[in-house]
Amino acid sequence: MPSITEELGAHPSWNSFFAPMEDKISNALRTVEEISGEMTPRREDIFAAFASPIEKARVLIVGQDPYPTSGHAHGIAFSVPSHVQPLPKSLKNIFKEYSSDLGLP
Numbered sequence: 001m002p003s004i005t006e007e008l009g010a011h012p013s014w015n016s017f018f019a020p021m022e023d024k025i026s027n028a029l030r031t032v033e034e035i036s037g038e039m040t041p042r043r044e045d046i047f048a049a050f051a052s053p054i055e056k057a058r059v060l061i062v063g064q065d066p067y068p069t070s071g072h073a074h075g076i077a078f079s080v081p082s083h084v085q086p087l088p089k090s091l092k093n094i095f096k097e098y099s100s101d102l103g104l105p
Contacts, residue, residue: 004029008043009075010050017054040066041073048075 003010004026005018018025029046032039041048049060063077067088072080078091087095099105 005047005050008047009045010047011053013054014047014050038070040068040070041075045073045075049077 002012003015003018004022005014006012008025008029010018029039029043033043039046049062061077066073067080069088072084072088074081078094080088080091086092
């Protein structure tokens with residue numbers, strides 16, 4: 001039986017990392033679903049940032065608040081699916097600073 005984090009998209013290699021939090025994660029999800037009936041990102045995308053094996057992780061950026069527009073948040077901080085237009089202002093600012101700092105498009 002997969003763990004709650006695996007059900008939410010995390011690679012099994014993250015299980016030992018999330019194991020102490022499994023009950024809190026389950027309770028938080030249940031509360032959100034009972035109160036609002038929906039969540040952003042979608043339930044199956046919540047742990048998208050953990051889809052790769054833990055051994056491949058070099059950096060993990062955690063965003064505090066997901067994009068509130070339905071279909072924008074997809075479990076990876078400061079990222080949106082490729083079809084989203086216009087880009088959220090925070091992401092536009094990240095690209096602007098990236099370009100300014102590195103001189104790249």
